[in-house]
Amino acid sequence: MTHPRVPALPTWLLQSILPHRDRDGMLGDLSEEYSLRSSASIVTARRWYWGQVWRSIPAVLIARIRRDNWPLTMVVALGVYVLVGVLNVVGGLLVARLLGAPIATDESGVIVGLTAIAIGGFVAARLRRGAAGVLGGLVVIVAVVLIASPRDPAPLWYQLIFLVLGPLAAHVGGTVASRVRLHRR
Amino acid sequence: MPRGDLLGSLEHLVLLALVRLGDDAYGMTVRREIEERTGRSLSIGAVYATLDRLETKLYVSSSTGEATAARGGRAKRLFRIEGRGEQALAASQSAIQQMTAGLPRRWRTT
Numbered sequence: 001m002t003h004p005r006v007p008a009l010p011t012w013l014l015q016s017i018l019p020h021r022d023r024d025g026m027l028g029d030l031s032e033e034y035s036l037r038s039s040a041s042i043v044t045a046r047r048w049y050w051g052q053v054w055r056s057i058p059a060v061l062i063a064r065i066r067r068d069n070w071p072l073t074m075v076v077a078l079g080v081y082v083l084v085g086v087l088n089v090v091g092g093l094l095v096a097r098l099l100g101a102p103i104a105t106d107e108s109g110v111i112v113g114l115t116a117i118a119i120g121g122f123v124a125a126r127l128r129r130g131a132a133g134v135l136g137g138l139v140v141i142v143a144v145v146l147i148a149s150p151r152d153p154a155p156l157w158y159q160l161i162f163l164v165l166g167p168l169a170a171h172v173g174g175t176v177a178s179r180v181r182l183h184r185r
Numbered sequence: 186m187p188r189g190d191l192l193g194s195l196e197h198l199v200l201l202a203l204v205r206l207g208d209d210a211y212g213m214t215v216r217r218e219i220e221e222r223t224g225r226s227l228s229i230g231a232v233y234a235t236l237d238r239l240e241t242k243l244y245v246s247s248s249t250g251e252a253t254a255a256r257g258g259r260a261k262r263l264f265r266i267e268g269r270g271e272q273a274l275a276a277s278q279s280a281i282q283q284m285t286a287g288l289p290r291r292w293r294t295t
Contacts, residue, residue, distance in 0.1 A: 003254055003255050003257075006257065014230075021262075022233050022237070022262070023259075024249075024252075024259040024260050024262065025211065025212055025233070025259070025260070025261060025262030026212055026229055026230070026233050026262075027257065027259055028252070028256035028257060028259030028260065028261060029211065029212040029213035029216075029229055029256070029261075030213075030229060031255065031256050031257040031259065032213060032253070032255050032256045033213050033217075035255040036255075052228055052229055052230075055228035055230065055231075056228040056229055056230025056231070056233075057230065058230075059228060059230035059231040059233075059234045060230045060233075060234065062234070063230075063233075063234035063237060063238070067237070067241075
């Protein structure tokens, strides 16, 4: 008997915030019930799955905040955010020197910025579990503030890219750090 | 009973579900049991957060169960109530019964 595949995006979302010990249990439970429900209606099953994931995210995050030493994680993420800023400036200067042009908010700026955030995500995850996620959150907050600010000289598309891809870059960096950690065990 | 030992309402329901389910208690059966009996729709995340909290208090313990194709090859995490959890549950039940004793019929639990 074949079993339907669970929706990939909500599964990835939930998996990325779940503590390791809950991962197999919770995702397996969701998969099991999705399989049962999809035999009646795949549309209803998908809606149920998405609903479960969205409603689970706040509970999982609150549980993590309670369990982990959250203030320390925040301090680490803020420190790494400063490092990301430094990397961004240094990277921008290097690219400007290589290209013989001033530092710009264009494609090269996006590449340098996202690379700096990904490196930051890696460093944050190496220093403290969960810090890469907080770093991603900080990137979102700063991007929203800059988009809302009339004084920000960068074009809207530039900030929107950081709003969407910034947390993803932090997550990728954090995932690489987790893989490296697992590989070394 | 000391204040710190009082169960929250969700903790209370989850422990009762563990008692009812016995050896078949894992996240989804606990969620379903509560939903079917109380009509309260819970997210699996809320159930796991409660079970983790109860495990930290040593009221429940968990073990790894079977992994099936329907579960995407992921193992079950089975839960069982421990002695301390049974004591806390009994104390909580007793507190509710004592608080409802003598009240009009509609407030009584039994």
